[in-house]
Amino acid sequence: MTITELDRDTTTAESVYTAGGIVVTKLGERIGARIDGVRLSGSLASATVEAIRYALAVHKAIVFRDQHHLDDEEQWAFAGLLGTQTQSHPTVHSKGKRLLPIEGAANSWHTDVSFVDRIPKASILRAVTLPPYGGATTWASTTAAYEQLPDALKALVDNLWALHTNLYDYAEKLDAGSSDPALTEExxxxxxxxxxxxxETIHPVVRVHPETGERTLLLGHFVKEFVGLESSETAALLQLLQSRITKLENTFRWSWESGDVAIWDNRATQHYGIADFGDHTRRLHRITLAGDIPVGVDGSRSRVVQGDASEYSVVEEPARLPGFDGH
Incomplete structure (x- = not known):
């Protein structure tokens, strides 16, 4: 069952939400919803946790307002209800090993930490300090993008693999929008x-979502090359596929307010932190949850070329959610 079909037949979803005591409001046709009626904490009822998980599977990116009571400890405790927390990052440990402070904006489309084999299944982001303007985050549905591909392109990408790496030019992205030399040096x-x-990890360009069975495009700015293609061919095809993913109709944009929390399914989305706030401070705290090793259409799994991520995260194999039967 595709997300569109599930949305048309809302019996399962509504029963799960009602049991969990949450109210789900769609914010976009293909991605995005706001969740009301819940005070996030590490002591939520299991029915509420399951309702949040289900809303995330359906809507890919969900947001919560007015969670002012949350601090780092309570955010960590809440995250543990949704899965096993990873370390903050495979390489960045100078700011702690549990939460990763996001200061600035990535300023490019990406899936979090896709350069390891065990890509996080979800990210939980909490607003801490916000600029007076700008700094929104936009998410794109890689599930919707795949569903919209013509059959000829699906046939190509279903059998294509890509090399992801953390060795790419961050400098230009990080320096964008800043005129402060101290910030640039930091x-x-x-x-x-x-x-x-x-x-470096080779991933299927199309992965099968373990909880929904949907096919999603696994790309973003960590892609270095498509296996078997020349660099010019990689650049052209990546641009084509990324334009499909980031088509405005496949996106959802959120303007942060104090007390906001966002959760996104890292297996079915890309996101982009918009660097349009000058030299003002933008700080959000992120926790990521352990995921599985991606599986392609043919059943093959991602394979490591370089780097051991076992200290960063365990591997978790989730069960299929009710109401989903894939494609």
Missing amino acids: RRRYQDEFRRNTY
């Missing part, structure tokens, strides 16, 4: 830490 130090260990 970001260059972050870049050096980000790249201190090399990770």
Whole structure:
């Protein structure tokens, strides 16, 4: 069952939401919803946790308002109800090993930590300090993008693999929008830490979502090359596929307010932090949850070329959710 079909037949979803005591409001046709009626904590009822998980599977990116009571500890405790928390990052440890402070904006489309074999299944982001303007985050549905591909393109990408790596040019992205030399130097130090260990993993371009059975495009700015293609061919095809993913109708944009929390399914989305807030401070705290090793259409799994991510995260194999039967 596709997300469109599930949305048309809302019996399962509504019963899960009602049992969990949450109210789900769609914010976009293909991605995005706001969840009301819940005070996030580490002591939520199991029915509420399952309702949140289900809403995430259906809507791919969900947001919560007015969670002012959350601090780092309570955010960590809440995250543990949804899965096993990873370390903050495979390479960036200078700011702690549990939460990763997001300072600035990525300024490019990506799936979190796709350069390791065990890509996180979800990310939980909490607003801490916000600029007076700008700094929104936009998510794109890689599930919707795949569903919209013509059959000829599906036939191509279903059998295509891509090399993802953390060794790419962060400097230009990090420096965008900043005129403060001190900020630029700090970001260059972050870049050096980000790249201190090399990770390279070959992933299927189309992965089968373990909980929904949907097919999603696994791409983003960590892609270095498509296996078997020349660099010019990689660039052209990546641009084509990314344009499909980031088509405005496949996206959902959120303007942050104090007390906001966002959760996204990292297996079915890309996101983009917009660097349009000048030299103002933008700080959000992120926790990622352990995921599985991606499986392609033919059943083959991602394979490591370089780098051991076992200290960063365990591997978790989730069960299929009710109401989904894939394609």
